[in-house]
Amino acid sequence: MSDTNNDPLRFSTIAHGDHHYLSPLSRAKAHQLLQSLTCNLSAEDIVLDAGCGKAALLRDALQMSPVRGVGVDINGCFLDEAHALFRRDMPEDPRLTLINSPLLEHARPNEGYAAILCVGSTHAFGSFEECLRVSFDWLKPNGRLLIADGFWKQAPSQDYLHVLGGTVDEFVSHAENAERAREWGYHLLRTATSSDDEWDEYEGKYCDAMMRYLVTHPDDPDSEEFLSRMQEWHKAYLGWGRATLGFGYYLLARR
Template identity: 75%
Template structure:
């Protein structure tokens, strides 16, 4: 049976249906990073979540500060879930605005942002470097950027690059990511990396959500393609990805 569903986000939406964060991030680590970012935010400050997904990090910021938040993403399903979750977590709280639009096209506040979050969504800017450059222009003086980006733990094998559909120069090292930020006018406030446990939790739930969905929906027209895609992906994670691809968090202050 051939799929007639043209939603380009369908696979990701299903595979992430049981994730809070759409990245290998634990609640504990998220709390530590957000505490550092939000300690000085006031009710006059606006925080942008760029490529927000379910806006989970932004929702955490709003729970830990009086700031207002704007989340921008092109996956309407994720935004619907973000809105429902925030209404459940913070009933009658109107501080969260969600925008379904390409990031670079969204209407920005004239005064700029006090903080920007971009956790695993630098592609919404075009690249990690563009995220750093553009965010610096969108931030107020002394504003903070919490950005998360992949990095190579070791030189990737060609087989792994083929699976990713990527190239060896797509990522740098953790230290090189931090150095690039400094060279573009940021001061490092703190850094962190995803642990093996966080990666296993993320990738395990990713695979499990899809396989549970397919078991419950065997007649889905995408079942065969999605099964192969997920099995190939998870096998690649175990064989190459777990030892090769890291995920770094960089809390940066605009100088």
């Protein structure tokens, strides 16, 4: 991406303009996962949304339970939107704190977190493995972690890896993701995967938001690059990604 506007997050911010969750996740599936995550939590408990984006899952969790929430992200635009939406939906509720900071640098509660959300943002920790390791230290005993990340449905082609800018060892299988969590000392409570419909909804909104932006901002200095990048990305999704890249959810309990 060019640095015309000196904002490496700009493409993602525009392309996610219409998304509620920044992952291929339906509201029905999110509700089920959040129910399991927050069951038995009290008003004294704190839930962290690590790499929260618009903090949609965290905001939903606060509507479903009496917990307090902390969302941390480096994208200030997403955090501003999250704050505005929370104030709109829960105007008198003081339980949400949003922090614009690298995740590993934010101030953490001495008592630890009762639950952690890390959905599509393991890069905020450095990797899937680092998310498991660090979260184990940040969680209270018996605390819960909902971690979600990619997995290979089948071996990726070299052409697809080229578009992703990734490597074959970047992901493993769905079962191997779950096994890595067990190896780090977690109990596995439940798993889920994104459906083709959830992927199509996510990728469709991603492409459509960018294309509408480019139509209404023809003089944007990044327009040519953004157009090429989006069209190549969506072509790769249809040609390879839909059959190759899965997205798995792993609800874990710290032992």
